[in-house]
Amino acid sequence: MLAVYAQSISRTDPLSGLVVGERPDPEPQQGWVEVELKAATLNHHDLWSLQGVGLPESRLPMILGCDAAGIGPDGQEVIAHSVIPSPGWSGDETLDPKRSLLSEVHQGTFSERFTVPAANLVPKPEGMSWETAASLPTAWLTAYRMLFTNSGVTPGGLVLVQGAGGGVATACIQLGAAAGLRVWVTGRDEAKMERAVELGAEAAFPSGERLPEKVDAVIETVGAATWSHSVNVLRPGGAIVIAGATSGDAPTKAELTKIFFRQLRVIGSTMGNRTELLRLAKLMQTAGIEPVIDSTYPLADARSAFERLESGENFGKVALTA
Structure with missing residues (x-):
């Protein structure tokens, strides 16, 4: 499948380690499900990952991406919550000292298909655009x-x-x-x-x-x-x-x-929990709030999206569509 991943780490030239190419199809572990990507958005976290912040070379190659929305295993339209708690954790997942984000320990969302814990899926409000939905999780x-x-x-x-x-x-x-x-x-x-x-x-x-x-x-x-x-x-x-x-x-x-x-x-303040994501999605729908989308690129042209983010010239979110 087509994916956007970190092949190497560079603190001075992060995009030198960025690859857009084929990766093996995901294999969901127990309690995880596969999602078909419709849209994703970039964050500075993705650039930091390419610099080795939170992503050691031992975990490479790593598919990048925290934010995504797509089609879940039962055909439902979903938003992926990207905070992954450690096994056995209960309570607010952002307070788990061993938590991670997608693309740090587990493969990220910038691929035609990705996996996430089933409990991390949030229903996408009806009528919400894919780019809007993909802007919410981070x-x-x-x-x-x-x-x-x-x-x-x-x-x-x-x-x-x-x-x-x-x-x-x-x-x-x-x-x-x-x-x-x-x-x-x-x-x-x-x-x-x-x-x-x-x-x-x-x-x-x-x-x-x-x-x-x-x-x-x-x-x-x-x-x-x-x-x-x-x-x-x-x-x-x-x-x-x-x-x-x-x-x-x-x-x-x-x-x-x-x-x-x-x-x-x-x-x-770090990210938010699943309950806050549900409330955010509802607020966006009821208040009619539309995130500012600076630009949208196809997944195959993800390098241009990363260049746009790295330039600092963007205003709002930079999005990818599958």
């Missing part, structure tokens, strides 16, 4: 948990999203606006900032700029480059919800004095 689920489970912000509250343009950022803008939050964004690209406002952001500001007022929470996925700004713009008692560090995880200043003196909360 970036949008991450955004859902950051906003509604971890930030503590209620309708009317003010949230700052650091970085306008990425999958999590655009999801936070759309979900936050739909839920009645006031959403501000920062960015370095004027066009992306304008598009963020079109999506529902109340205002957009250049990265690092002083804001007109303090915010209740900051959605942080940039990391080192924006950390001090995130701390400085919070009201006393506010929260930074962090789910990534694309610019690095070692800021020049940790800002510890400001954090304890102003009683700020720093909350780590």
